[in-house]
Amino acid sequence: MRTFKLNTLALAMFTMLGAAHAQQTSEIGKITVTGEGDKLGTGLIIDEDTPKAKSTVTKAQLEKTRSSSNPFQALALLPGVNSTSQDATGLFGGSLRVRGFNSDQMGFTIDGAPVNDSGSFSVFPQEYSDAENLCEIFVTQGATDTEAPHVGASGGNVGLVTCDPLDTSRVRTAVSGGQLDYFRGFVRVDTGKIGDFKGFISFSKSEVDKFRGSGGTKRDHVDAKAEYDLKGGSKLSAGLLYNRALTNNFRSLTLAQVNSEGYYADFATSPPQHITPVNGTAQSETSPSNAYYGYALNPFENYLLTGKANLQLSERVRLDIEPYFWYGYGTGGTQQTTVSEANFNNATPLGSQLHGGVADINGDGDLLDRVIVYRGSLTETYRPGVNVKLSYTLDNNKILGGFWYERARHFQTQPASRVSNSGGISDRWLGNEDVLLKYNDGTEYQGRNQHTVSTGESVFIQDTIDLFNSKFQITPSASYRKIHRDFTNTANSGTNAGADYNYQRDYDEVLPSLNMSFQASDRLQTFIGIGKNFKAPGNFEYQGAIDNPPGVTYTNGAPTAYTWSIKNKATQETSINLDVGTRYKGDLFKGSVTAFYVDFKNRIASAFDPAQGIRLDINVGKSTIKGLEVELGTVPVYGFSGYVSGTYTRSTIKDDLLVGVTSTGQNVYALTADKQFPDTPKGMAAASIQWAQGPYLVNVAGKFTSRRQVTLANDASISAFTTFDLNAAYQLPNGPGNGWKNPIIRLNVSNLTNKQYLMANSGSGSQFGINTALSTPSVYTGAPRFASVTFQVDY
């Protein structure tokens, strides 16, 4: 009874309290946030609160530009970014520099999987996802993200994020046509939600001719993604990217050649002719200095498989396991060259040559000739890896830890194939052993034959601490990164590579970072971030290590006496990146201003090694990069919206570079101290203005790039230029009933004013000449005005 009374009393009090509580609680009503937040018309800026410099291109921008565009082009308007494309479509690739860091000094990922070349860290943007399937591309201009899986990024990182499959089923088709016989067909099928599963697959076929010279490119591409929702915040997903392209390269030109041969100069349009083979007569063919366009090819095939298990283990604990596998196969550059048979200008017995010397190439029955062939630097990569991340949230702390591991096998060979007088190639993909050149003992000829196992690892931990009601955020982090190179050279016909050797080397570094942000108001944030990055040297450092003299002694075609030593001793380059910035988010516009300073140690550059008396990629000591980046974007007002960005960059080497020693023992220096680093414009500015109303969209974007140096000593440069692009679209009415939907016709015009400009040939961050006396810089000419039209419709 007493219990009843007490319980009754307690219930009455609880009810009263509940009523009082209900009285002081109100529901505001649902707020909905979409993935792109409150969309800005231009799609070139998003709300950002990362405590370091970061810029993002969203789908709103990607879907109005030409669908064949590659990620380098997509990033072009962002602050800090200096990107060029070999042609208007983006199908031939291009170059990218951010704050003076070349793309091979930055880390690239697709949905978190690293895609830089595992040997050289090169990036080939035309191989990656179709633009229709990308939801955003971001660039962190300075420090690499702590959890990003890179060992070759002394600069920042670039991430491609693909769109998820749709919840509703849909078939999207698009067809494009334009100048230079441009054609592109695209189809994507989304299954929509089938229970807890959804997926999509897309296929595209693209082709276009070069704007100078003969030839063009053909590209077939598949993207696919599948997701299975495990509920409770967990899901499983898998992705596939497949790309196969056959591309005629553009010829790089010296500045003198641009003047003498013209803006549209390219490779020769007719193939070199063979000398009629005659048994017993030495025929010596010479490869013309300007190669035939058909022998300057880039056939390449690659695929990327990604898997993800994103598991919410408890309210506070999340585990992400993300395995991936990259495969790449192909060649590039200019393949036209000559190869000599065993006894061309050579009386050495066959047994005293590698594999008995090169067998008969031209079929005349003797071994006396030198013959024009197609020889390509073939690369085949098998690259499995996994990222594992565990996050734990405890009060105001979010702790993220994890590891990355990958084991890349990289086969780099240089087989050769016979060519005909009509320009035919026995095997342009260089994979058919039956038709490739052989040595006299039947072994396949190789101008290069090396195998590198690159084992990359990192472990990292990061704590994001929210203080003062999230107004102040501090993120200390540290990662330990290591790459182990296991390089095996198999005797081949390359320079100083005629015997076997194996070289192993580790590069590792602990990389701490500290990032802080302060939310002064809901509109204003300031941030400061400092972090250390590192980049291991490429595996090409270990090529050609046979000492010569004395060279190699062969017995019965096998190397029996030789010595070797790695000439390049470059260690990893490291950089300390400091970003200080502020972001403003107003009702009409949002923007940011970031000042940056990079202190570079052991920057890798081509320089003279006095110890060995030769020029190599070596560490050239200190250099600094400092500058300012600004970006600002508006919301649409009466359909008008705009975006502007500006960049000032000063990138200098601290000291003069040693380039040689005189006969009297005096050091000779190139005057590189305080000179601007090549292909790093001091000033860049970009603007995008858009009007979108109802079914209409018109967008004009312009980019100014100031003068760029093309040698370390700044004794040659290429002029400033400004280009404009036009994107216009009109959405037609939907078809009757449930027929076709969202039909859009789009016009894309690149280089509206047909501006002629030059682009630096900067294949690598380190491969610029010191001065014009030591090497002649080369450039590419910019693509002229190019227009294309696309029609897209959904079913």
Add this chain to the structure above:
Amino acid sequence: MAAPTPPPPAPAPPAPSRNVDEGYLGELRGYLNGIKRYPNSREARQLKPQGTVKVWIELDRAGQVLGAGIHTGSGSLILDNEALRTVRNGRYPAFPADSFTGQSFHRFVVPIEYLVEGG
């Protein structure tokens, strides 16, 4: 014995006050719509979580934040943290004099739904 006279019906709350309350709620909704955003960490952009977080926020009459918390989580800590960050960081207007009368503070509950657009 005559049946007892039924008590007079409770007087309706004064209409102006409820309207003022509604007006303030609308103001808060508009404000939160202005500062909302999808989380933009690298993790969020790769995982792209979706869901609804019900958050509460307690304001005093001057609009100062007294406290905030999760009423119902979304299943994603990324979204929960973002929703909490959103309401905590707000600068809210003071209550109108004739709203929430007799209350020195008031608790507001808001469901924030995060959606990701597919491709």
